[in-house]
Amino acid sequence: MSFFLPRYVAMLVLRMVRAPRPDGKTRRAHSAGANYTQGFTERNSLVLESIGPERQRALTGVGILLRGKIMRKIAIVVLIVIVAVCGIGGYVYKLRLDQAALDQKAAPVVKVEKGTIESKVVESGSIDAIKSVDVRSRASGRLKQLFVDEGDFVKQGELIAIIDPLEIQLQVDQNRAQLSGAKSGVARTALEIEKTRINAQANLAQAQRRLAVLKAELEIQPTLTDASIRSARANLNTSEQQLRQLVETTQPNERVATDSELREARAGAETASRELERIRDLEAKGYVATRQLDATLLDFERARSRLERAQEDAKRLEQRQRLAREQAEQAVLRAQAELDRVLANRIQDANKRREYENAIADVRKSEAALADVQILQKSREQSQASVAQLQSQLSDTERQLRETEIRAPMDGVIAARFLEVGDLVSGLSAFAQGTTIVRIEDRNALQVELQINEIDVARLRLEMPADITVDAFPNDTFKGHVKKIAPSSVSSNLQQAASDAVVKYKVEIWIDEVSKALRSGMTAKCTLVTLSLKNVLRVPREYLGQDEEGYFVMLAPEKAAPGAKAKKQAVKVGDLTGAFAQIVSGVNEGAILARPEYKGPKRQGFMEAGVEE
Numbered sequence: 227m228s229f230f231l232p233r234y235v236a237m238l239v240l241r242m243v244r245a246p247r248p249d250g251k252t253r254r255a256h257s258a259g260a261n262y263t264q265g266f267t268e269r270n271s272l273v274l275e276s277i278g279p280e281r282q283r284a285l286t287g288v289g290i291l292l293r294g295k296i297m298r299k300i301a302i303v304v305l306i307v308i309v310a311v312c313g314i315g316g317y318v319y320k321l322r323l324d325q326a327a328l329d330q331k332a333a334p335v336v337k338v339e340k341g342t343i344e345s346k347v348v349e350s351g352s353i354d355a356i357k358s359v360d361v362r363s364r365a366s367g368r369l370k371q372l373f374v375d376e377g378d379f380v381k382q383g384e385l386i387a388i389i390d391p392l393e394i395q396l397q398v399d400q401n402r403a404q405l406s407g408a409k410s411g412v413a414r415t416a417l418e419i420e421k422t423r424i425n426a427q428a429n430l431a432q433a434q435r436r437l438a439v440l441k442a443e444l445e446i447q448p449t450l451t452d453a454s455i456r457s458a459r460a461n462l463n464t465s466e467q468q469l470r471q472l473v474e475t476t477q478p479n480e481r482v483a484t485d486s487e488l489r490e491a492r493a494g495a496e497t498a499s500r501e502l503e504r505i506r507d508l509e510a511k512g513y514v515a516t517r518q519l520d521a522t523l524l525d526f527e528r529a530r531s532r533l534e535r536a537q538e539d540a541k542r543l544e545q546r547q548r549l550a551r552e553q554a555e556q557a558v559l560r561a562q563a564e565l566d567r568v569l570a571n572r573i574q575d576a577n578k579r580r581e582y583e584n585a586i587a588d589v590r591k592s593e594a595a596l597a598d599v600q601i602l603q604k605s606r607e608q609s610q611a612s613v614a615q616l617q618s619q620l621s622d623t624e625r626q627l628r629e630t631e632i633r634a635p636m637d638g639v640i641a642a643r644f645l646e647v648g649d650l651v652s653g654l655s656a657f658a659q660g661t662t663i664v665r666i667e668d669r670n671a672l673q674v675e676l677q678i679n680e681i682d683v684a685r686l687r688l689e690m691p692a693d694i695t696v697d698a699f700p701n702d703t704f705k706g707h708v709k710k711i712a713p714s715s716v717s718s719n720l721q722q723a724a725s726d727a728v729v730k731y732k733v734e735i736w737i738d739e740v741s742k743a744l745r746s747g748m749t750a751k752c753t754l755v756t757l758s759l760k761n762v763l764r765v766p767r768e769y770l771g772q773d774e775e776g777y778f779v780m781l782a783p784e785k786a787a788p789g790a791k792a793k794k795q796a797v798k799v800g801d802l803t804g805a806f807a808q809i810v811s812g813v814n815e816g817a818i819l820a821r822p823e824y825k826g827p828k829r830q831g832f833m834e835a836g837v838e839e
Contacts, residue, residue: 335782338809338817341764345757345803347685349733351676353696353748355667356736359635362660365389365626366653369645374664376643380634387663389630389651398627401620408613415606423599430592437585444578451568458565465561469554477547484536484543491529491536498522498529626653638666641746667746672737674706674750677716677730685756686711692735693753699743706752710734757801763809770799770807771822779813782820792820 371388374380505522508514642665645651654660674694678686686708694704712732735752737744771778777799783790797812
């Protein structure tokens with residue numbers, strides 16, 4: 227019984243709530259508890275059917291006793307709901323009344339008055355040191371010791387780190403050994419030069435003495451051989467001249483007459499032969515007599531005999547001339563043989579001449595050997611240049627050895643430390659930047675680097691003052707000035723798409739009085755006043771209208787009469803800011819202005835919804 231009682235009570239509450247009314251309709255509950263009870267009753271209908279009629283009547287009596295209490299609770303809940311709904315409705319109604327009051331005040335008036343117009347450029351950037359140095363080493367090796375940490379203050383020349391000098395010390399020892407060997411080579415070359423000079427001078431003196439002896443022997447040779455040679459050469463020249471005269475003059479003249487006679491005889495024979503042929507043809511045709519043919523035949527025989535005699539004469543002349551040429555050539559050969567014989571007799575003179583020439587060649591060789599000393603001297607100079615080069619290499623490695631001790635190049639603060647003990651360090655060279663060990667910054671001079679868009683940067687000028695605030699110190703304001711405006715823009719394609727890229731320029735703001743509390747990397751907001759006009763006529767920008775004719779204001783009516791409208795008045799505008807506009811002419815101080823009518827899309831207020839009209 228105790229197990230089923232909660233379910234029975236819930237069923238009775240449901241029956242009470244759904245009890246039939248006098249009009250025959252069923253009472254429906256509007257609370258979440260009644261709905262839950264209904265669902266719960268439906269799920270347990272089988273349980274109630276299993277109970278007998280006596281227990282059902284007992285439970286019905288209990289339900290009658292509980293009905294009054296439950297009805298009172300339901301009434302209280304309904305009352306609370308009604309009060310809540312009324313409260314929300316009243317709040318919404320009040321908001322609508324307040325909105326209506328705001329709408330009535332939506333078109334206030336303003337008076338034209340004098341005041342200050344300011345335009346500012348506000349941009350944030352990071353604080354950096356104006357002067358900073360990345361400390362690198364010219365020496366390569368492993369970092370052996372590191373004496374500073376980030377935030378430490380160092381003086382110029384203070385020891386920062388030490389690179390293991392073992393490898394560089396080996397290079398120094400190697401360069402010293404090479405330099406010592408090169409110096410020994412220079413000394414050895416100097417000894418060779420001295421030895422070569424002594425030998426060359428001795429050989430030259432000996433060759434000169436031998437040359438003098440041979441020259442004297444050559445001068446005392448008998449002159450008869452020379453005379454015989456001259457005579458033989460003269461005979462040879464004469465024989466050669468006679469041969470040339472015979473070949474070039476005498477025999478050609480003789481051949482001229484013979485050749486002329488031969489040509490005439492040949493021409494006569496050819497003419498007689500043609501005439502004979504012609505007469506024979508005519509005689510065969512009966513045009514000439516036989517005696518004429520005989521006469522022509524006789525002439526042909528005479529012409530042929532003349533040609534044969536001329537040819538015999540030419541042959542005899544050729545044989546005679548050939549014999550004469552052979553005799554002349556034999557004479558030339560005999561003269562040449564005589565000259566050769568005479569020349570052979572003076573073989574001693576030629577030998578002496580060759581010995582003399584050889585002596586001259588020996589003198590020249592000795593002089594050339596003496597010139598070799600100069601070549602050795604050039605070689606020594608080259609060796610001395612090698613010594614100088616090795617000395618330079620040794621000095622460089624010794625400098626690198628000294629630079630294994632890294633010292634601060636200036637006073638400053640260690641802003642960053644990039645290596646730890648044991649890391650490898652790459653030396654600075656013409657082809658490599660080297661490994662950065664630490665970065666030193668001079669905190670006595672700081673700057674703020676800004677990136678300002680192209681519209682605002684046009685209003686900036688060098689030395690323009692700036693107010694600087696730092697998020698870390700919100701109550702402090704630092705003074706600065708514009709030191710540098712970049713002449714070219716900074717690409718922002720890495721942050722935005724190319725089509726939406728903003729053109730910006732780098733601007734450097736130097737802080738005038740640096741506080742020790744400032745740190746590199748802090749975010750600073752810089753405010754630069756680009757326009758400041760004092761005691762000028764101004765109106766709020768929302769009271770200034772613009773159309774195709776230019777700028778205008780709306781003069782409010784003098785009296786708030788029903789149906790009175792503001793009057794449009796053209797004005798001349800000076801400088802404009804986001805809040806105010808300078809009035810140059812068109813209205814006077816004290817004029818009352820109304821807000822121009824808004825021509826844009828309809829604005830929706832708070833708690834309003836629906837489709838725009």
